[in-house]
Amino acid sequence: MTSTVEPLSGTVEQAEVASRADAFVAELSEWLRIPSISADPGHHADVTRSAEWLAATLRRDGWPTVEVWSDTAALPAVYAHWPAADPTAPTVLVYGHHDVQPADLADGWSFAPFEPQVVGEELRGRGASDDKGHIAMVLLGVRAHLAATGATAPAVSLKLLVEGEEESGSAHLAELLTAHGDALACDEIVVTDTGMVDRETPTVCCGMRGLVDLEVVYRGAAVDLHSGQFGGAVPNPVTELARLVAAFHDDAGHIAVPGFYDDVREPTAEERAAWAALPFDEPAWLAGSAAGAMATAGEAGWSTYERLWARPTAEVNGLHGGYAGPGHKTIVPHSATLKMTFRLVDAQDPARIKPLLERFVADRIPAGIDADVSTGGPGVPPLICDLDSPLVASIREAMGIALGAEVLPAREGGSGPEALLTTALDAPLAFLGVMLPADRIHAPDERAVLPLLLRGAESVAHLWRLLAERVTS
Amino acid sequence: MTSTVEPLSGTVEQAEVASRADAFVAELSEWLRIPSISADPGHHADVTRSAEWLAATLRRDGWPTVEVWSDTAALPAVYAHWPAADPTAPTVLVYGHHDVQPADLADGWSFAPFEPQVVGEELRGRGASDDKGHIAMVLLGVRAHLAATGATAPAVSLKLLVEGEEESGSAHLAELLTAHGDALACDEIVVTDTGMVDRETPTVCCGMRGLVDLEVVYRGAAVDLHSGQFGGAVPNPVTELARLVAAFHDDAGHIAVPGFYDDVREPTAEERAAWAALPFDEPAWLAGSAAGAMATAGEAGWSTYERLWARPTAEVNGLHGGYAGPGHKTIVPHSATLKMTFRLVDAQDPARIKPLLERFVADRIPAGIDADVSTGGPGVPPLICDLDSPLVASIREAMGIALGAEVLPAREGGSGPEALLTTALDAPLAFLGVMLPADRIHAPDERAVLPLLLRGAESVAHLWRLLAERVTS
Ligand SMILES: [Zn+2]
Ligand SMILES: [Zn+2]
Numbered sequence: 001m002t003s004t005v006e007p008l009s010g011t012v013e014q015a016e017v018a019s020r021a022d023a024f025v026a027e028l029s030e031w032l033r034i035p036s037i038s039a040d041p042g043h044h045a046d047v048t049r050s051a052e053w054l055a056a057t058l059r060r061d062g063w064p065t066v067e068v069w070s071d072t073a074a075l076p077a078v079y080a081h082w083p084a085a086d087p088t089a090p091t092v093l094v095y096g097h098h099d100v101q102p103a104d105l106a107d108g109w110s111f112a113p114f115e116p117q118v119v120g121e122e123l124r125g126r127g128a129s130d131d132k133g134h135i136a137m138v139l140l141g142v143r144a145h146l147a148a149t150g151a152t153a154p155a156v157s158l159k160l161l162v163e164g165e166e167e168s169g170s171a172h173l174a175e176l177l178t179a180h181g182d183a184l185a186c187d188e189i190v191v192t193d194t195g196m197v198d199r200e201t202p203t204v205c206c207g208m209r210g211l212v213d214l215e216v217v218y219r220g221a222a223v224d225l226h227s228g229q230f231g232g233a234v235p236n237p238v239t240e241l242a243r244l245v246a247a248f249h250d251d252a253g254h255i256a257v258p259g260f261y262d263d264v265r266e267p268t269a270e271e272r273a274a275w276a277a278l279p280f281d282e283p284a285w286l287a288g289s290a291a292g293a294m295a296t297a298g299e300a301g302w303s304t305y306e307r308l309w310a311r312p313t314a315e316v317n318g319l320h321g322g323y324a325g326p327g328h329k330t331i332v333p334h335s336a337t338l339k340m341t342f343r344l345v346d347a348q349d350p351a352r353i354k355p356l357l358e359r360f361v362a363d364r365i366p367a368g369i370d371a372d373v374s375t376g377g378p379g380v381p382p383l384i385c386d387l388d389s390p391l392v393a394s395i396r397e398a399m400g401i402a403l404g405a406e407v408l409p410a411r412e413g414g415s416g417p418e419a420l421l422t423t424a425l426d427a428p429l430a431f432l433g434v435m436l437p438a439d440r441i442h443a444p445d446e447r448a449v450l451p452l453l454l455r456g457a458e459s460v461a462h463l464w465r466l467l468a469e470r471v472t473s
Numbered sequence: 474m475t476s477t478v479e480p481l482s483g484t485v486e487q488a489e490v491a492s493r494a495d496a497f498v499a500e501l502s503e504w505l506r507i508p509s510i511s512a513d514p515g516h517h518a519d520v521t522r523s524a525e526w527l528a529a530t531l532r533r534d535g536w537p538t539v540e541v542w543s544d545t546a547a548l549p550a551v552y553a554h555w556p557a558a559d560p561t562a563p564t565v566l567v568y569g570h571h572d573v574q575p576a577d578l579a580d581g582w583s584f585a586p587f588e589p590q591v592v593g594e595e596l597r598g599r600g601a602s603d604d605k606g607h608i609a610m611v612l613l614g615v616r617a618h619l620a621a622t623g624a625t626a627p628a629v630s631l632k633l634l635v636e637g638e639e640e641s642g643s644a645h646l647a648e649l650l651t652a653h654g655d656a657l658a659c660d661e662i663v664v665t666d667t668g669m670v671d672r673e674t675p676t677v678c679c680g681m682r683g684l685v686d687l688e689v690v691y692r693g694a695a696v697d698l699h700s701g702q703f704g705g706a707v708p709n710p711v712t713e714l715a716r717l718v719a720a721f722h723d724d725a726g727h728i729a730v731p732g733f734y735d736d737v738r739e740p741t742a743e744e745r746a747a748w749a750a751l752p753f754d755e756p757a758w759l760a761g762s763a764a765g766a767m768a769t770a771g772e773a774g775w776s777t778y779e780r781l782w783a784r785p786t787a788e789v790n791g792l793h794g795g796y797a798g799p800g801h802k803t804i805v806p807h808s809a810t811l812k813m814t815f816r817l818v819d820a821q822d823p824a825r826i827k828p829l830l831e832r833f834v835a836d837r838i839p840a841g842i843d844a845d846v847s848t849g850g851p852g853v854p855p856l857i858c859d860l861d862s863p864l865v866a867s868i869r870e871a872m873g874i875a876l877g878a879e880v881l882p883a884r885e886g887g888s889g890p891e892a893l894l895t896t897a898l899d900a901p902l903a904f905l906g907v908m909l910p911a912d913r914i915h916a917p918d919e920r921a922v923l924p925l926l927l928r929g930a931e932s933v934a935h936l937w938r939l940l941a942e943r944v945t946s
Binding site: 107108208209211213215220221222223225226227228229230231232233234235236238239241242243245246247249286292293294295296297298299304307308311312313315316317318319320321322323324327328329330331332333336337339341343366367368369370376412413414415437441442443444 | 682695696699700701703719795797805814885910916
């Protein structure tokens with residue numbers, strides 16, 4: 001499996017990865033056949049099977065400690081530990097997940113999502129990239145690292161936490177971290193669930209946005225009213241909720257909630273310059289969704305990368321009220337429901353944002369409307385990596401060797417459990433991943449680019465060596 | 474069945490109605506047991522049964538011509554003709570409908586909707602008021618008129634058109650009027666499908682609003698996008714459609730569509746004064762929906778009656794886009810659908826309003842959004858009665874005798890086939906009906922106030938005499 005794009009590094013690690021490539025594809029394909037959909041209780045047995053598959057594989061690889069954790073309310077998570085020979089070597093925890101997004105032929109897949117297939121350079125199937133492909137990449141990287149060094153233990157102490165609920169919002173991860181805090185103690189955290197801006201431009205994710213939910217239900221009358229008898233003389237909950245949606249942004253796309261931007265640090269001129277230097281192929285980016293968005297849009301004064309990485313959002317996920325059938329029904333609907341998520345950046349704290357949102361809604365409830373306002377769970381804090389940290393530097397160096405190019409800093413716009421991990425384990429965190437926007441994660445026809453997964457495995461193999469050298473040097 | 478509210482007129486017609494009251498309730502109850510729901514194909518056989526029941530009843534009453542019309546695409550309509558003895562007497566067509574709104578226990582009925590029951594002064598059941606109760610009222614009025622005059626034919630030539638699709642929008646009424654134009658030829662039209670503002674204040678409906686539909690579908694990407702990967706940088710069809718909804722009104726509740734008010738004649742100072750003199754019990758009016766709307770609202774500068782009767786509306790009937798399940802889903806929805814109805818007044822012409830709406834939407838389609846815009850069928854023109862016409866004067870006099878009080882002009886906010894009837898048959902049209910806002914037509918627990926139906930029947934009996942006298946005097 002020779003890449004047509006990435007040059008080969010010619011390192012021992014690269015050769016060790018290459019010699020294991022065919023076995024890697026066979027192994028990962030086996031794992032992808034297990035539909036470990038955490039969002040669907042009907043597939044929870046598959047999540048358990050997936051955890052057991054991973055545990056068995058780790059044991060075969062020689063990891064001294066391998067456990068499947070089922071002692072909390074969380075779906076089974078896999079933990080493994082492989083101490084370095086040198087007891088003073090740092091401990092690095094790798095975090096990822098073995099559950100996958102729902103996938104059904106009827107959603108628009110062009111093949112059965114749990115019958116993986118290799119087509120050219122691609123491995124296609126649900127989870128091929130997010131995140132089974134990346135966990136398998138780490139396992140391969142560890143094998144190559146051991147083979148390249150000829151040692152029986154890795155150069156740094158390795159820990160692995162592969163949870164089974166990430167695609168359902170990591171609902172019990174906090175519980176898991178509390179219950180197993182001792183086992184998970186580490187010096188550094190590497191999250192392997194992110195990607196690069198495109199194949200030609202190696203980048204490393206250095207930040208994720210946070211998230212707060214908002215749900216607003218407006219209720220007028222107890223049942224739908226006849227729009228002839230009442231229309232024009234009573235408040236319409238759907239119209240009023242639409243007006244609330246419209247009020248969340250000004251004409252320039254800025255969010256109009258007072259105080260919302262107080263903890264947003266604008267990216268530095270350096271960061272903006274670095275991102276501006278990244279290639280951005282707008283048509284390719286739009287098409288990358290497998291969905292064909294037709295135009296970019298958003299807050300005035302910011303590029304697409306900046307809008308995605310450094311600017312918060314107020315996004316409507318759903319708005320429903322009144323008649324939805326064929327034709328028309330002349331009613332004043334009795335209620336309407338709005339679901340939104342707000343992506344947060346920098347120092348925006350979900351706990352400080354929630355009351356701002358609640359006040360914004362409360363200030364606008366029209367007469368004759370009862371409103372239920374909820375901001376759901378604790379939310380997700382944003383996470384920004386320290387670009388000057390040795391961990392980020394080592395990851396950029398490791399990926400740079402494997403990919404044969406300078407690795408530029410980027411961010412991602414999504415939200416994950418990173419802030420929770422770094423806070424609970426009190427350790428710095430960075431990302432290593434080779435997903436591409438065109439991998440269609442969370443969408444039909446997910447795939448991974450195999451040569452990139454192999455370069456990712458090689459990066460992992462280099463990383464353990466670089467992290468150990470950094471400490472001993 | 475003595476009313477506790479309305480005084481008895483002491484006329485012969487009143488006595489003839491009273492002597493037939495028990496039989497009237499039994500007869501109407503039998504009809505109400507037929508669930509003639511035109512909107513539900515599963516009940517179309519019942520619509521046919523309902524037409525046959527009515528035809529049989531008319532034949533028993535002695536109407537010389539009784540026909541069930543099934544020769545068009547329309548559900549069966551009943552036609553009857555009873556010529557006056559005097560060939561110079563005017564011909565009056567009474568229009569109503571025998572189909573009913575859907576009704577299901579699960580919608581919140583406190584009793585089986587098609588098992589009618591008498592409770593105190595009320596007859597409860599789907600159709601008790603709208604419109605079977607009012608058609609039965611006309612039949613009773615004709616019987617009382619004949620008994621009171623001792624004649625074998627009515628004083629005016631009577632025609633009856635009772636259609637079976639009014640609650641589904643009278644979709645084939647135009648076809649029916651074309652196919653049977655000769656049979657339906659008449660000098661005046663009386664529609665018996667309206668009511669009074671409240672029981673203590675006899676009023677006659679002198680106008681209905683028109684109606685135009687609008688459906689707008691916004692489409693962004695082909696499937697939902699991940700709000701982390703794309704949120705903030707692509708247009709959100711739901712947000713954009715909510716902004717369109719918000720744009721339809723200014724802060725004072727005026728409709729912002731250019732040219733929309735061009736053909737709206739404000740009611741005269743006299744009309745406004747007459748309506749202002751009508752009692753308006755806001756809590757009772759709000760509660761009258763059986764639904765408990767909680768406040769009035771609407772266009773600044775107008776009373777509730779004016780908002781309902783003399784002002785056009787832009788009403789959202791439904792708005793749907795994105796996730797509607799439990800919890801949250803972090804997506805940028807791929808599409809959203811808006812359904813609206815615009816109520817029209819005075820000289821507003823659906824054919825002139827539609828392009829204004831289409832242009833308003835077209836001017837606002839955001840970049841990156843595909844829009845489907847549809848204004849549906851031909852719409853319904855508004856209808857305003859001539860308050861100075863002999864027909865309206867006779868109806869007010871007839872109702873005034875039966876109800877023992879001056880009958881004030883009012884309007885209704887709904888839309889019916891009246892404009893179609895008056896145009897197709899080229900005859901003036903007026904309304905005679907005794908529905909109350911609290912009759913819960915189109916809602917669970919529909920009922921009719923029996924003493925009012927009897928006063929309505931007496932009004933009908935007086936009306937034929939008054940219309941004949943007016944011509945001969
Ligand atoms: Zn993932
Ligand atoms: Zn009706």
